[in-house]
Amino acid sequence: METTLLIVVAAAMLTAIMTGVGALPFLFVKKLGNRTMGWSNAAAGGLMLAASHSLIAEGATLDITLTLVGVLVGLGAIVLADRLLSGAGEVDVADLHGANATKALLILGIMTAHSFAEGVGVGVSFAGSEGLGAFITTAIAFHNVPEGLAIALVLVPRGSPVWKAGLWAIFTSLPQPIMAAPSYLFVETFRPFLPVGLGLAAGAMIWMVFAELFPEATEKVDTGSAATAVTLAFSVMMAFQMLVLAH
Template sequence: MVDINAWTVVLAAGITAVATGLGALPFLFVRDFSGWWLGVFNAAAGGLMLAASHSLVAEGTALGAGRTLGGILTGLVLILVANTLISREEDHDVAELAGADARKALLILGVMTAHSFAEGVGVGVSFGGSDELGVFITAAITIHNIPEGLAISLVLVPRGTPVWKAAGWSIFTSLPQPLMALPAFLFVLVFEPVLPVGLGLAAGAMIWMVFAELIPDALEEISGATAGAAVTLAFAALFAFQHFGLHM
């Protein structure tokens, strides 16, 4: 018989997924983008993803450094394979984008969706430990997901995707969270050992995405100094958001 707390876990993970869509809200107020701003947005998205990767690696290391390292290397291999397969297909149409923009959209949506599997397992495993820990982890991931939705929107909206669709795609990438939270809660002993692998896998793929796609695109529009400042400020903002947001 399923414990009633199982449905609480699904609801909690669903809230974390919906929160990702909030990252698109700033674009309701800013709609016209010059090339300079597009470069800054790419760099900022890279900084947000680097900060998220740092958080994932730190969490994974606390659970198992070796498994986290294995996950990072696996994530690198998988994203390289995905990029090769996507590049072979010339016709892409994603989020009202086409060509190279659609390829980037596919990659970032794929990376962020893979990342959400690990977060969903994290929610379920934490509730398997205690209700208090589960609530804390859920709140932390909810706060963490808003900038992730912003990172996705920073790539999609300036290239022509409507704000509401960017919000929808952001939520879509987080749907694995409620899907994975319930089985992880019900079978903690099975899922807990693979959690650091999943965290490392997502981090490895995100780090590649930053340096192979987002930063080179940013440097086509802005100087290295400006890109570095945008990356650092975005990293610092997400770091502060994650570590101080729960205490405000």
């Protein structure tokens, strides 16, 4: 089938919608205790670490120097954003208030930045060899499900409704269809920026795991238990990604 701009945008929109699927398990979980909240934070951290690993690995295959530059820029950006939000007073996000809303806003911002890079990846792939676009779209779509779960693990235990967490998860992936179209049309212009974007999102996510999610997890459960949850979530995410890539 001949690739058209409409097909590229539709494929990228599908990857965005799949992010919302990650919130669905919370439809069956009515109430979360302190220990579950601690494990949720740790699991979200493990999922984000695995996503960061994949982003850096993918960027390094394109240009390792630009990927490293992206990681450092992402680190600087998230530290600056954290300081600005800390001094901005009360914020409200997804029915959350105060410190919970600040953490949610940081994570939503990181995931949204991440999606810009993925959108470029979809567009560039459709401009490549035949079948590559469909493969990359499928991989990103399935990859987005646990990312949506990571977002829900942060939002729902703090009081956000499941439906709203799902919509916020989809919102963070909307840059994918937005960026897929121009990157498909102007592939040679966008291709050099892809490793920078991948590294940027990875650097911000790694900071978020160790500055916010893991410390908060250890407030609810012991360090060993939190570390186990991080490692298990990381392993499940990597196994899931390998399964997708193998097919």
